[in-house]
Amino acid sequence: MNGRFLTGTILVLLGVGFLLQQAHVWDFSDILSNCWPLILVIVGIAQLFNRNSTSLFSGFIFIVAGILFFINNLIDINLYLYFWPLILIIAGVSFFFSRGTHRAKPISDDATNSFSIFGGQNIQVTSSDYEGGQVTAIFGGAEIDLRDAVISEQGAVLELNAVFGGVKIYVPENAKVQVSGLPIFGGCENKTRKRAITDAPLLKINYAAVFGGVEIRD
Structure with missing residues (x-):
């Protein structure tokens, strides 16, 4: 859901x-x-x-x-x-169920589905046709690196949910980034550089931050 x-x-x-x-x-x-x-x-x-x-x-x-x-x-x-x-x-x-966040786990899947509670996820996406996915952190953290991923020509939609936790996303340089969200006693910090790209695929990032935070970087 x-x-x-x-x-x-x-x-x-x-x-x-x-x-x-x-x-x-x-x-x-x-x-x-x-x-x-x-x-x-x-x-x-x-x-x-x-x-x-x-x-x-x-x-x-x-x-x-x-x-x-x-x-x-x-x-x-x-x-x-x-x-x-x-x-x-x-x-x-x-x-006992978490794998820690010290080493990034390379994943070539076209969709990212990550859920962490009282723990963390560190994922490096290498997909050549990335479509998006969902990342949720509750009382924990998640770090998703998309810098080696290629956004699908149809674009990608990534849903981020931080509840008493934090989510950090590294976005690829060859994509336009559109951010929208719902902060509830939380917030989102977009640290990506302004881009003059016009024909690049669009990466939509939708977030919900409830007593948590989302950080977006290049």
Whole structure:
């Protein structure tokens, strides 16, 4: 599932809920205080649709965390006292599944699909017909090097999602770059040089930065 679509859907539902509360249709604040863990479950289910093993692991973690917090709201157990110890345990376990970011992993695929949580990804793309993809970092980081890639003649679209994490992208010099995004207590820093290229293929970068950051370089 597209990360930007999921983020946008959640924001729209929250907006509609608070709008109906202002119209005195229901008490959305009370509903949200009890049901907000379901957001974690939804994010987890969305991750299960991705094909890589890291996404399956992170999806399982989100679902379990959402269910635990939902149970905490139903019965008299102060799970929040155990929240940070659980986070540390999850972070520790995730290191067994992450490969680290010290050495770039060369990939010749025409599409990039990367998900990291409490860890990192360092990918060097060498595709000769690059079409884009999706990169998500949650409480972690990702570095994607496209400088050796050739953008497809039809252009490429790259979706970046940074949630309490960071994503750094190196773009090729022989491509036009178009950046747009949604910063939520986060932001994007575009450090690419101005280009006078007119007939080069277009690389569209769409980002969502939620308490996170995106950096784009040449």
